[in-house]
Amino acid sequence: MQFSELCVALDALETNPSRIEKTKILSDVFRRVQGEEAGFTVYLLLGKLAPDYEGIEIGLGDKMIIKALSTASGATRDSVEKLYEKLGDLGLVAKTLLESKRGATLLDYVGGQRNPLNIQDLHAELLRIARTSGEGSQEEKIGLLTRLLSNSTPNEAKYIARMVSGDMRIGVAEPTIIDALASVYTQGDTSLIERAFNVSSDLGYVAKTLATGGVEGLRTIKVTPGRPLQPMLAERAASLEEIFERMGGRAALEYKYDGERMQAHYYDSQITLFSRRIENITHHYPDVASNLQEGINSKSYIVEGEIVAVDPETGEMLPFQELMHRRRKHGVKEAVKRYPARVVLFDVLYVDGVDYTSKPYLERRRKLEGIVKPSEFVVVSTATVADSVQRAQEFFDSAIDAGCEGIMAKTLDPSVGYQAGKRGYAWIKFKREYKSELTDTLDLVVVGGFYGKGRRAGKIGGYLMAAYNPSTDTYDTVCKVATGFSDQDLAEIPKLLEAYRIPQRHPQVNTKIEADIWYRPAVIFEIVGAELTVSPMHTAAYSKVREEKGLAVRFPRFTGNIRTDKSPTEATSVDELLEMYNSQLKRVEADGA
Structure with missing residues (x-):
């Protein structure tokens, strides 16, 4: 499949919030890709080059991507940075720059005729960038990315820039891809695909196996040393x-x-x-x-x-x-x-x-x-x-x-x-029970930040926290936390979060609250609180307890624990919050009986 064809599907995924519709779009993609392409496609959809356990990263930060975009488009670096500040998305920056490109850049003269990109070639080029190392590797990486962008259409450049930055912004995670693969290969039954993924932790490998060997091929994926299992x-x-x-x-x-x-x-x-x-x-x-x-x-x-x-x-x-x-x-x-x-x-x-x-x-x-x-x-x-x-x-x-x-x-x-x-x-x-109605800690994802007042003026003094909603593949807000942080926390945590800072709200974040700073969902704080309450401002379990209201943590406090051992999709889920709320109600009713 040509990468330009996949980009049409990526546009549709980005603009369609429905998981059902996303599954249909992806199903069409998987019907059209062939053999190993299916595996490469999965990695690209997830903004990865390989399974997580291989640890392959492209290793280019925003500034280096901006430098490549400047060279590929002929725009000044200052103008690229200003456009990024305005749009908040390097993908949109890349598309805008290449659409408005004037005249020819030096690379147009030395690079020759542009060749259409297919999925396999794109994956190979991105792997080449990732594996470039040693003295002078950063400049070589920038050069390779520049050449790749120069050989791309504006819409292809949009998604190449997003892949390199690690944020595809299409609202797709493993569960939706599994649903799509099941639609194509197993009449909608996800059990075999889920089992294969859970014992291999490599959805690209699972997709490639399905595309080359069908369901029988899938049965060959077994527990194997060297391939980590998803934890129970x-x-x-x-x-x-x-x-x-x-x-x-x-x-x-x-x-x-x-x-x-x-x-x-x-x-x-x-x-x-x-x-x-x-x-x-x-x-x-x-x-x-x-x-x-x-x-x-x-x-x-x-x-x-x-x-x-x-x-x-x-x-x-x-x-x-x-x-x-x-x-x-x-x-x-x-x-x-x-x-x-x-x-x-x-x-x-x-x-x-x-x-x-x-x-x-x-x-x-x-x-x-x-x-x-x-x-x-x-x-x-x-x-x-x-x-x-x-x-x-x-x-x-x-x-x-x-x-x-x-x-x-x-x-x-x-x-x-x-x-x-x-x-x-x-x-x-x-x-261990805490001295509160909440009988357990919550592992919540940081999605935004707020500037403090008084002693914290000019510094980030609080954070917008969210639970993961597996049904919609979104992060639904549940509280703002500003207590429990030591002076060292207030100094060090913003540095940790800086790598995940983005100019605008992440598309997977479901919130009614406007934060001063936005973060890509990545870092998990352990939170305790007095109780779970119904809230018109938060979106977790929205309309599940009361119409047009969500659940919120009352008096939330940071415990000091940053759960680096968990991925954002392993955070406390909306379903868990709902169950905890119902359990809390039962205890209150029992105490009052």
């Missing part, structure tokens, strides 16, 4: 009684550790650590990787666990925020010494050629305990089986005393295996 996710419970009601009166219980969830893959005598967000984090934790290689007796495996920070003097567990000092590009050796880490393993997904995801909890647990050689820095999670609320309360209290944030309850149903990528009541998390 837990629902929340407001009480231990609720857990036992849902679990049928008996459940496995484990300590819930306050660390970073990771998946370790060992094969061909090498080990790779992946984060909950499917990022390769091996370089952050070389000590964990080494300790796992020595601590697990197996030729190949995939295990899951929690990396926790420990006090080097006492060996006691430290809060999650201490572990985040390990998330750095430089000074890793010093960080290992200053912030040592222990890995607490809680599941096994693959061992020596055997897929354990289809096996029940107790069988996986026995296998995990059988291959781990416990040491100071590699242990198996503390666990028990309980059949009463009293026993569960005792176990919960011991978890809190041990420095954990709560417990995980896991089903003992022998028909239930490890459900990669699924959130459900097979796993339930129960955390």
